[in-house]
Amino acid sequence: MLLYEHPLSSYAQKVKIALREKGIAFDLETPQAIGSGGSAGLFAAASPRREVPALIDGDAQIFDSTIILEYLEDKYPSPPLLPRDPAARASARMIEEICDTLYEAINWGLSEIRWFKRAEGEQAEKMLATAARQTAELQAWLAERLGSKPWFNGDRFGWADLSVAPYVNRSFTYGMGAAPGSPLALWHARLRERPSVVATFQESDAATGALAEAAKRVAMGAMRREYRDHRLEWMMKSGGVQVVLDGLARNDIRFTWPI
Incomplete structure (x- = not known):
């Protein structure tokens, strides 16, 4: 079992905790070009939005942390993570x-x-x-x-x-x-x-x-931060309208697939 992840991703952390609670052996890999939207290969095939986590389990290729949790609960029901009620x-x-x-x-x-x-x-x-x-x-x-x-x-x-x-x-x-x-x-x-x-x-x-190099990587064009749904909403309602406009002008923010 292979989990594509980034250690700082809260979504990936959820899945890793679940795997460890269930005692499931797994390998970890951080996709190349993660954060740019330009990742390719098996990870991109498994995760069309180019987001972590993505799980490879034999022929099964699963993206989205909630769907992965559901898959793990279905395939490995013991110990259960969801209550019975x-x-x-x-x-x-x-x-x-x-x-x-x-x-x-x-x-x-x-x-x-x-x-x-x-x-x-x-x-x-x-x-x-x-x-x-x-x-x-x-x-x-x-x-x-x-x-x-x-x-x-x-x-x-x-x-x-x-x-x-x-x-x-x-x-x-x-x-x-x-x-x-x-x-x-x-x-x-x-x-x-x-x-x-x-x-x-x-x-x-x-x-x-x-993260100490985060701002520099964005300025160099190595990263384009993904402003999807709830993140964009937070910026717009929390005083970050100009942040979004500036990011669009500099082309250092992106939105999810399909573009």
């Missing part, structure tokens, strides 16, 4: 949907400002403040879903938890984590003790150093 299963999927769209967009926008220098000065400060407010609102929503349970999935770690994990962890690294001692902060501490999560976050931490 239909309402609880729906809850896990709704938590995943919120994190994969709304939460991912905020974290992605923060990366655009902090690492890719899309906005600076007063504009950057205003956008960072907006992101902090939005993050706190989403964390409050998640805290309600967690309640007094040890895990979002209920009594045991599962689908909902691995869906929240990359996003809340990124918030902590950006200084926007939950209040110390709060249920969400205590959940995060428990999360970071799981071997599947430890390995996945270590890979992410090791790749973070490359």
Whole structure:
């Protein structure tokens, strides 16, 4: 089994945690030209949007983190990541949907400002403040879903938890984590003790150093950041209209396939 990924991708992190929780052996590969939209070969054939993760399992070629999770749950039902109760299963999927769209967009926008220098000065400060407010609102929503349970999935770690994990962890690294001692902060501490999560976050931490060259790579034309659906929405509603216009003028942002 081969997983095309990038260690900093929250979507890829979800899948890697799931694979490790299920004890499935897999190889990792970061596609060449990832981030430019120009990747080719088996990865491009498996993922027409040129997005990670993409999973190759024999003749099966699967893209999109949620679809990959569903495939793994179908093929390897033990240990289960989804709870048995239909309402609880729906809850896990709704938590995943919120994190994969709304939460991912905020974290992605923060990366655009902090690492890719899309906005600076007063504009950057205003956008960072907006992101902090939005993050706190989403964390409050998640805290309600967690309640007094040890895990979002209920009594045991599962689908909902691995869906929240990359996003809340990124918030902590950006200084926007939950209040110390709060249920969400205590959940995060428990999360970071799981071997599947430890390995996945270590890979992410090791790749973070490359972000120091992020703005330079964009300026050189080596990267064109993908502004798909929820990310574009975040920019437009959070003070980044000019960021989008400037990116279009410089041709250093892109949209997903088909163009």
